[in-house]
Amino acid sequence: MELHQVRYFLALANTLNFTRAAEMCSVTQPALTKGVQRLEQELGGQLIYRERQLTHLTDLGKAVLPMLERALASTEAVRRRAREFQQKDVAPLAIGLAPSISACLVLEPIAEIRKFVPGLDVELREEQPSRLVELLLEGEVNVALVGDLDEKPDRIDDWALFEERYVAVLSASHELADLPAIGIEALREAIILDRSNCDVASKFQRLWFPDVPPNQIHSSCRDLHLQHLAAAGLGIILAPEHMPRLPSLKALPIEGDPVWREVRLLAVQGRRYSPALDAFVKVARLRDWSPHTGSRLRSEHHSRLEAANIVE
Template sequence: MELHQVRYFLAVARTLNFTRAAEMCNVTQPALTKGVQKLEQELGGELIYRERQLTHLTDLGKAVLPMLERALASTEAVRRQAWQFQKKEVATLTIGLAPSISASLIVEPIAEVRKFVPGLHVELREEPQTRLVELLLEGEVNVALVGDLDEMPERIDDWALFEERYVAVLSPSHELADRPVIAMDALREANILDRSYCDVAPKFQHLFPDASPHWNYRSCRDLHLQHLAAAGLGIVLAPEHMPRLPSLKALPIEGDPVWREVRLLNVQGRRFSPALDAFVKAVRLRDWSLHTGCQGEHHSARDSVGVSA
């Protein structure tokens, strides 16, 4: 089945006149008739009754008409999309974010890309870090922002963007909420709300050789734990820039003992689209210290303790 045959049939179905249909398709009437006949042969039956004044669709013609209309429309949409992509008028960019990475961190890089690709289409996918690596390799995600990874998989390129400290996220009504800094001995007695998909607990437990905090509540969803924290049931130990409920407050931990590095990931050797290339450059060249406050004095605090995330 050729697309021009479908186009000829649809023109006849619209006009019920072979002469006008040929004019619409800018072909001769014999060429249009021959194309419709070939389509009928492929479909195994007549599509049009050819009568001088009563040309009309057969039952088979009526049955296949909507399907052929959709097929032609889809084909033309694909052609338009391909043309727009080649002209850089339309580009799709799928960005993976680990659950503790705020989308606010990439708003400005996306805005930069849109200056060069006005038709940019962006999809944000939030997944656990190990799943994001899988999606990168499968081609479902173009690029990802993650926290610390225990081991960098093969075929993955990564760039360190910035470091951020862990803070205590809690309700303003919590008994520790009025303190300017949460002391380590206070954490030892507190109820800690644990994110079960990550390694926050080990990061802090080694700081308590004699006793550990109470890890009474656990969930794989940050939002669930934050609602528990909002109810005063405990403290969430979280990266400083993790998205959080507006009803919660974040307090520094004495000595800033635990940090993590936020990294940008993509697949080695995979060809970048113009949109992906622009996004990666915008993220890597960004001066993160101006936006996250994760440089300067925070580095000195971390170095004085000598503990890394």
């Protein structure tokens, strides 16, 4: 099936006149007629009743018309997108986020690079860290933010952006909500909402529940689902401090701040960076993350300042 044949048929379906359809397509009438006939041969049936005064679509023509319209529109959109890309009118950037990394972390870097990367087109994709590594290598995402990562291929560049503590998130009406901090014994007795595939679950298990598993009745792989459960008083979430919270929830420190994790930036080593990717990596690595994620956060930026004796 040739695109010009589809275009000829759509023009004819719109005008129901071979002469006007040929003029719309800037071809001769015999050329248009031949193109429509070849399309009919390929589809295995007549699309147009050719009558002098009553040219109209057949039932087959009516059936395939919307599909051919969508096919032509999609093809034209692809061409337009390719043209914009070649002209640098579009700068795509696919960012992968591990489930425990909130999109709020990348909003300000995106806004910053948008100022000097025209046509920035961002796609955010949430996957497990191991899957994000695969998507990086496959070229499906350009860069990824993950938490603790067990292992990664040598081909993956890896930069530590900052460290953050985990806190207890609970309803303001929860019986423990008025404490200045929550102790480990209280957590052992409380209902802990289970975040499926949590990247620091092994740390919680090792530190607080070495012999008996936590009391976990409710679970979800979505932070928002867990927050609604917590807001209903059904348990406590152990969450990274940067995670945005529902207004009815509050975050309490855990005594001694026992659990911290790194947030890391991943990209494929040796792969040519697009302007959008290059800008994002530079902004992310140079950014001071601590004001955005909490005063207790230890950022790479802050560490560099301390090393230079700029921060007391």
